[in-house]
Every structure is written in C-alpha cells, then in structure tokens.
Amino acid sequence: MAVDYALLKKGGFMRQKQKDNFSLRLRVVGGNLTAVQLAKIAEVAEKYGDGHVHLTSRQSVEIPFIKLEDIDAVKNALGEGGVEPGVCGPRVRTVTACQGEAICPSGCIDTFAIAKELDERYYARELPHKFKFGVTGCQNNCLKAEENDLGIKGGIKVSWRESDCIGCGVCIKACRSQALTMEGGKITLDPEKCNFCGRCVKSCPTEAWDQVHGYIVSFGGLFGNEINKGEPIVPFIEDHDKLLAVCDAAIEFFKQNAKPSERFKFTIDRVGQDVFEKAILDAYNA
Secondary structure: OOOOOOHHOOOOOOOOOOOOEEEEEOOOOOOOOOOHHHHHHHHHHHHHHOOOOOEEOOEEEEEEEEEEHHHHHHHHHHHOOOEEEEEEEEEEOEEEEEEEHHOOOOOOHHHHHHHHHHHHHHHOOOOOOOEEEEOOOOOOOOOOOHHOOOOEEEEEEEEEEHOOOOOOHHHHHHOOOOOOEEOOEEEOOOOOOOOOHHHHHHHHHOOOEEEEEEEEEEEEEEOOOEEEOEOOOOOOEOHHHHHHHHHHHHHHHHHHHHHOOOOOHHHHHHHHHHHHHHHHHHHHOO
16 A cells, blocks of 8 residues: 555654654644653653654654554554654644743743643644744743744833832843933833843842733744744734734735745745735734
C-alpha cells in the first residue's frame, strides 16, 4: 500500500534520511510538559525509537527513529500519557512562550495562559504557509518575540502617583530607556522613550506607580532563510479582547491574501504594508 507521506508530515511524522524512519514532533504548548508526559515520552523513545529525544528550537520535543510500521502503536502509547503528535507544513505551529509573570520576577503577563489560549484558538489551522506565534513576558525578550510571524511581548503602561512617592530616585536608576527624569522632587515620564518594561514599577519601594499590564504585538518576523524583525502597529494593547481581535485579523489577512508557500512577511510586502495596517487597526478599533 502506498504511503501518504504528506499526511504523515501533517501529523508530525517527518521523514528521516534513513529509509522508513520518522522523527515525530510532539505538541507542546508554551514549552510546558508535565512529569507524566515526560515519562511517557521517555518510554516511547526507548521502546519505539533509539532511546533519545531532540529538543527543538521552538520548545517542542521530537522522537527520532520511529519505524513506519510502529506509527499507530506510537500514537496510541503517547495518548496514554496525554501526549499528542504535533504538526508540520502549512498551518499554525507550536505556540512558544517563556515562563512569564507566574514564575519570572521580570514577567509582565501570564505567558502560558496566553500561549494556551492561542493554541486552542489557532493550533494546526490550515494556511498558505506555516505561521508561528511566540509569547514573551517582558522586554528581556527571552522568547525573541519579533522572530515570529506574530509575536506578543508583555509590558506595563505606567503613570506616576506623586502622593506615594518619596523621591528616592530608584525608579530613575532602574529605567534603561532613560524615560524618567526628576526635577524639584517631581518625576516626569517621556512617553516617547518608555518601552513599557515595568522596571520602575518593580523597583519602587512605595508602589508609587499606577500600572496597566498589556501587550506589544509585532507582525511579520522571520528567522530562517530570510531574517526580518517583526514590528508593532499599535504601540501597546491594554485589552485582552483587542489582543485576540488583532490576532484574528492577522491570521485572516494571511489566509485571504497569501500565495501558496508564501510567508506572512512577504504577503504583507506584496499586498502592501498600508493595507495590512488598516486591517489591524480596523480590528483594534472595532
């Protein structure tokens, strides 16, 4: 019987150079796996692979040296541990994320919660080419959000509250973008320089800053044969529903306008940055 290699690849089984051997990519959301899942992956790698796994650059796990005749058995065994095969090809890929504010002191948003929501909303959706989401918690940018087709970076919009300020100047020292100055005991924030890092908030001993946690969304990143840094259209998105609205708009723009095997960045370039920006702004302002 003929083997449908395209269908196998769609389900995460990628052909190796060794005949009838496959490297199976697994579905991992935001870089998180439970101990139970890890144990099952190890068991399958020992029984059906060659005893090792590969950690991909996008936080997934691949089990190499899966034999063609074992594919169904592998899927069944993994399912017992709550592990699913991943996807390859022209569709939404694994959503990557750093640990975010749930664990990291620098984090400004709950990255895993967002990654899980994006995964449930978009994962494996059919598109003209692959599409990658990445979520990072702050300006340290451990996840390199701008390398993704759509990157989400956590941030904090701040405003100084004079009544609680003791004039210690710690926030000014903490600000790496030199957005804060003090004169006559009063702090001035330059909004053109502020990058929403939140270091002023986190360093203040008296919590003299009002804060709104939100998202900096970049579009059109690439890091492969071509390299491009994704750029934001809306400087800072405060509302969670608006975040999802612009994500929906980006995916729909790509689906409606891209040619087969054309990455998102090149679709934007071909159709027009102004046309794309209008689509995003219309979604944001709706």
